[in-house]
Amino acid sequence: MDIREQVIERIRKIMARTETKSGSTEAEIEQAFAFARKLMDDHNINEYEVHNGNDPMSDFQRTIVNEEVYARSGKMDPSSRLLLLAVSMVCDVKNYRSLEYRKNKRGNDSMMSISHYVGATHDVQLAIALFRQLVVTMWSMSQIRMNQKHWTPERLSYCYGFAQRLVQRAKEFRDAPSVTGGTAIVIRKSEKIEAWLDENVGRFKSSKITKRSVDSAAYGRGSEDADSVSLHERPQIASNQRLLK
Numbered sequence: 001m002d003i004r005e006q007v008i009e010r011i012r013k014i015m016a017r018t019e020t021k022s023g024s025t026e027a028e029i030e031q032a033f034a035f036a037r038k039l040m041d042d043h044n045i046n047e048y049e050v051h052n053g054n055d056p057m058s059d060f061q062r063t064i065v066n067e068e069v070y071a072r073s074g075k076m077d078p079s080s081r082l083l084l085l086a087v088s089m090v091c092d093v094k095n096y097r098s099l100e101y102r103k104n105k106r107g108n109d110s111m112m113s114i115s116h117y118v119g120a121t122h123d124v125q126l127a128i129a130l131f132r133q134l135v136v137t138m139w140s141m142s143q144i145r146m147n148q149k150h151w152t153p154e155r156l157s158y159c160y161g162f163a164q165r166l167v168q169r170a171k172e173f174r175d176a177p178s179v180t181g182g183t184a185i186v187i188r189k190s191e192k193i194e195a196w197l198d199e200n201v202g203r204f205k206s207s208k209i210t211k212r213s214v215d216s217a218a219y220g221r222g223s224e225d226a227d228s229v230s231l232h233e234r235p236q237i238a239s240n241q242r243l244l245k
Contacts, residue, residue, distance in 0.1 A: 093119030161222030
């Protein structure tokens with residue numbers, strides 16, 4: 001094995017630490033991306049060489065799945081929809097919403113809002129597990145921090161600040177210069193998922209979030225607490241991924 005091959009093999013091992021499933025922290029992932037990109041630039045190595053000369057996206061289309069994440073009657077709360085968005089950016093998946101009639105807990109037909117993740121099988125599984133983990137964390141922390149069991153305006157404001165901060169952190173991570181080593185692959189993933197959606201889903205509702213009035217103190221506290229939550233800690237993938245409310 002010559003020096004170039006040794007460097008490529010080293011880059012592969014470093015890139016393995018940047019995968020969500022690796023269990024690396026956010027800081028470790030950013031450092032790994034930066035170091036791998038520096039090695040690639042210093043030795044003029046491209047992504048195809050890192051992937052054994054194969055197109056890293058060649059088999060991606062066959063791995064795409066569409067999984068239900070969250071279903072509830074009526075509108076989904078803005079904070080949970082923001083979490084769906086944050087997770088989609090971290091896990092390289094797409095999120096969309098559909099409406100359909102289902103039986104509610106009382107056995108009556110009810111219009112349900114269904115949120116979905118679409119992407120590579122493993123990415124979607126991790127996204128659903130991470131969303132479940134984050135939404136439960138948000139609900140629990142809002143109850144503890146606000147010392148309120150019911151959904152008061154202060155507790156809702158806390159959740160809104162918490163979720164918006166996680167969206168901001170996800171955007172910062174996605175757009176950071178240290179992550180540019182994977183930018184081309186991420187863009188191609190996104191394009192292939194969008195093509196799959198156009199072919200298999202057609203027109204759909206995206207998870208648009210409208211602004212809401214908030215209690216500024218509670219909102220700020222939620223935003224601060226969100227910085228203590230990891231977006232890259234590997235969650236436990238359960239056999240039943242649905243979160244119903």
